[in-house]
Amino acid sequence: MGRPRRHLQPVPAHPPGDADALLRAVAQGDSDAFAGLYDLISPTVVGIARRVVRDPDQADEVAQEVLLEVWRLAPTYDPAKGSCRTWISTIAHRRSVDRVRSEQAERNRRVRDAERTGAADPDPVAGSVADDDERRQVAAALDHLTDLQRQTIKLAYYGGYTYAQVAEILDLPLGTVKTRIRDGMIRLRDALEVAS
């Protein structure tokens, strides 16, 4: 008798680090591929939910819904419209925002709090960082923006506020907020392109 025999592992049909290839297999009902995809994308999904929703229990609930949604909707994913990671991050962000906006009273309270504390930059929540390179790259790209562009984008994306709420918090005209967000996102796109 030699060493205990290990169960033979099937050779993976798709490279383990390739989210797009995994998603194509998931789209055909391959739940093993989904397990591989889970390992790649769950840090982002949980990270977005925790940053926007804040309450860790509620955030993890949202993350669970999002990950199941990725499985359910995988057959409808259209690569022509964007990468797998973009698609999944978009779902995660939309669901997180839906959760924080679902109650009018909650929404008003958050805006009042933000106005009072001048919380122009929603702080990151607790949790160990999963993707340090990405975090550094995005932080560097955000440095290319004007203060106002950066503030409006962070409040809208991480704070989950509508642009009208952002305008209220920063005491700016609606039109200014709309254009700052767009100009800032264009700069962010360009800065990220240069960095990658």
Next chain:
Amino acid sequence: MTNDPHTLVGPYVLHALPPDERDLFQEHLDRCSDCRTEAAELMAAAAHLGQAAAVVPPAALRDVVMADVARTRQVAPGPPVRRAAPRLSWPTTLAAAAAISVVVALGALLVQADHRADRAQDITAVVAAPDARSVTVRGEGATMRLVLSEEEAGAVVIAEDLAAPPPGKTYALWFGEGSRMVPAGLFSPDSDGSVRTRVDAVPAGTVGVTVEDAGGVDQPTSPVIASGTVQ
């Protein structure tokens, strides 16, 4: 470029538009390939903001999700079902028509579709205007929103789930001018109860809504059912 609907693309990719403006912008995206390209690129940039927030997920989550997956059916392939395209009412004359009138009716239909596209463009222009402001117009059983822009010299009535007016009647919009109420336009909800109507006037003070005869009237003849004030 004061009325450029493109500016909404920023808030759109950050999910920072209220539902009605998001719907309007999505209608705009269907027609504007420049905006579609820009939205896709900015969506990818927004995804980086998300990836930068990545954290180590709780270990238990994996088992929970994999168990969910094992008992959940996937949807059928193909584009996800989105809101229906604007319905075009088929001219009733078509019912009894011979081939020749079919051609005429189709022509009419195309003109109608064209008007709808123009109308949606006008609406988006007001909503996207840099000086756009929003007023809630509220009363018992009816709530709507009026988005107005001085630069666009117009306002848009936005409502959901608004009850259909009685037969032969329509909703009328009034803007206060001194002590008078001047007619600003007529509107009716579609079969879903939703309203997106642009009027070419901008209120400076009070806004009122009454129910009037379908032809329209010079001054309100019935009680105001909803009102608001421009701040």
